[in-house]
Amino acid sequence: MAFSMKQRANTGLARKATAATSRVPAMVVRAVAAPAPPAAATETKNAFGVFRLSYDTQNEDPSLTRSWKKTIKVAVTGASGNISNHLLFMLASGEVYGKDQPIALQLLGSERSKEALEGVAMELEDSLYPLLREVSIGTDPYEVFGDADWALMIGAKPRGPGMERADLLQQNGEIFQVQGRALNESASRNCKVIVVGNPCNTNALIAMENAPNIPRKNFHALTRLDENRAKCQLALKSGKFYTSISRMAIWGNHSTTQVPDYVNARIGGMPATDIIRDMKWFREEFTPKVALRGGALIKKWGRSSAASTAVSVADAIRSLVTPTAPGDCFSTGVISDGNPYGVRDGLIFSFPCRSKGDGDYEICDNFLVDEWLRNKIRASEDELQKEKECVSHLIGMMGGACSLRGAEDTTVPGEV
Numbered sequence: 001m002a003f004s005m006k007q008r009a010n011t012g013l014a015r016k017a018t019a020a021t022s023r024v025p026a027m028v029v030r031a032v033a034a035p036a037p038p039a040a041a042t043e044t045k046n047a048f049g050v051f052r053l054s055y056d057t058q059n060e061d062p063s064l065t066r067s068w069k070k071t072i073k074v075a076v077t078g079a080s081g082n083i084s085n086h087l088l089f090m091l092a093s094g095e096v097y098g099k100d101q102p103i104a105l106q107l108l109g110s111e112r113s114k115e116a117l118e119g120v121a122m123e124l125e126d127s128l129y130p131l132l133r134e135v136s137i138g139t140d141p142y143e144v145f146g147d148a149d150w151a152l153m154i155g156a157k158p159r160g161p162g163m164e165r166a167d168l169l170q171q172n173g174e175i176f177q178v179q180g181r182a183l184n185e186s187a188s189r190n191c192k193v194i195v196v197g198n199p200c201n202t203n204a205l206i207a208m209e210n211a212p213n214i215p216r217k218n219f220h221a222l223t224r225l226d227e228n229r230a231k232c233q234l235a236l237k238s239g240k241f242y243t244s245i246s247r248m249a250i251w252g253n254h255s256t257t258q259v260p261d262y263v264n265a266r267i268g269g270m271p272a273t274d275i276i277r278d279m280k281w282f283r284e285e286f287t288p289k290v291a292l293r294g295g296a297l298i299k300k301w302g303r304s305s306a307a308s309t310a311v312s313v314a315d316a317i318r319s320l321v322t323p324t325a326p327g328d329c330f331s332t333g334v335i336s337d338g339n340p341y342g343v344r345d346g347l348i349f350s351f352p353c354r355s356k357g358d359g360d361y362e363i364c365d366n367f368l369v370d371e372w373l374r375n376k377i378r379a380s381e382d383e384l385q386k387e388k389e390c391v392s393h394l395i396g397m398m399g400g401a402c403s404l405r406g407a408e409d410t411t412v413p414g415e416v
C-alpha cells in the first residue's frame with residue numbers, strides 16, 4: 001500500500017488560525033493572537049498537522065476502491081484518552097460507518113496530551129487500515145473541526161477531589177462553549193455531533209447553543225451506554241439473548257436520575273413485564289442497577305468504563321446511519337423542542353428515537369408513559385433544568401441561578 005506522510009502547509013494553518021482568533025476562544029488566542037515570539041510560533045505550527053497521512057489513491061487497485069463512497073471527515077476530541085483508545089480503531093476499521101466508507105480522522109487533544117496524541121496517530125498509521133485515508137492531529141478546535149461531517153466530543157476534564165457537580169458543569173462547560181463556537185465556524189453545516197464528555201447532556205446543550213449555524217437537531221448526548229447496560233440486565237434476568245430485547249429506552253439525563261424504561265421494553269416481542277413477572281425487581285433492582293452501573297464498575301476496576309463506552313458510541317453512530325428495525329428504537333439525548341411527551345423545550349433529553357439511516361432521526365411518539373414513568377421523567381427533567389440554569393452564562397441566557405451547589409450528587413462517583 002502506498003502512502004505518504006506530509007507536513008501540513010503552514011500558510012493554510014496561519015490563515016485559519018488568524019480568522020479564528022478574531023472570533024473568540026482563549027485556547028486559540030493563546031496560540032496565535034499576540035505578536036508571538038518565535039518559539040510560540042513554532043509551537044503553534046507543530047501543534048497541528050504533525051501527522052497528515054494521505055494514501056496515494058492514483059495507483060490503487062480500482063477493484064478495491066471503485067465501490068467506495070466519498071470520504072467523510074470525523075473529528076474526535078479527547079483523542080488520546082481511554083475511550084478514544086478503543087473507539088478510533090473501530091472507526092478506522094470500517095465497522096462503524098461501513099466497509100465501503102473511507103474516513104479522515106481529525107483528532108483534537110489538549111496542550112497536555114500533545115505528545116500522547118502523536119503516539120495515537122502513530123498507532124493508527126501502523127494499523128494499515130485501508131479505509132483510513134487521512135489522520136490529522138491538533139490542539140486548535142477551529143482547525144481540527146474543519147469541514148467535519150461528524151464530531152465525537154469525548155474530551156473533558158475529570159472531576160477533582162472535593163469538586164461539586166456545579167464546579168464540573170462550569171469547568172467542562174467552558175470547554176464546550178469554546179468547542180461549540182469552533183464547530184459553528186469550521187464544521188460542515190450538517191455536522192452530526194455526539195457529546196460523550198460529562199456531564200454530557202448539558203455539555204451538548206452548551207455546544208449546541210454556541211453553534212447556531214448547525215441544526216439543533218444534530219446534537220446528541222450519549223445515553224446509549226445506559227441503554228446497553230439496561231439490555232444486559234434484562235438479558236441476564238430473563239435468560240434470553242440480548243438480541244431479543246427491543247424498545248429499551250432511556251429517558252432524561254445521563255446521571256443517576258436517568259430512567260431506564262421497562263414499561264415499554266420488549267423481550268422476544270413481548271412486554272418485558274410479561275416475561276419477567278416481578279415488578280419489585282424492576283423498580284427496586286433493575287432501575288438502580290442500570291443507573292449505578294458505572295460506579296459499580298469503577299469500584300471493581302478502579303477506572304471508568306472505556307471499552308463499553310466506545311462500543312456504545314459506535315452503536316449510537318450506527319443507529320443513525322442504518323435504518324431502525326420496525327417497532328424498535330434507540331436512546332439518545334437530543335433537543336427536547338416540540339417533543340410529544342410534554343418535556344419542556346430547550347433541554348438535551350434522552351428519548352426513544354428511530355432513524356431512516358440517513359444520519360437524521362425522529363423521536364418515537366408511541367411510547368406509553370404511565371404514572372411511575374412520568375414521575376421519574378419529571379425528576380430527571382427538573383435536574384436538567386437546574387443544570388441549564390447553572391450554565392446560563394455559557395449559553396447566552398440571562399438570570400439563571402445555580403441551585404445545584406450543595407445539592408444531592410446525582411452523578412455516578414468517578415464517572416465524571
Ligand SMILES: NC(=O)c1ccc[n+]([C@@H]2O[C@H](COP(=O)([O-])OP(=O)(O)OC[C@H]3O[C@@H](n4cnc5c(N)ncnc54)[C@H](O)[C@@H]3O)[C@@H](O)[C@H]2O)c1
Nearest residue numbers: 078080081082083109110113155156197198222225415416
Ligand atoms: N456519556 C457516557 O456514557 C460516558 C461514559 C463514560 C465516560 N464518559 C465521559 O467521557 C469523558 C472521557 O472519558 P475518558 O475515560 O476517555 O477520559 P480520559 O481522561 O482518559 O480522556 C480524556 C481526554 O480528554 C482530553 N481533554 C481534556 N480537555 C480537553 C479539551 N479541552 N480538548 C480536547 N481534549 C481534552 C484529556 O487530555 C484526555 O486525554 C469523561 O468526561 C467521562 O466522564 C461518558
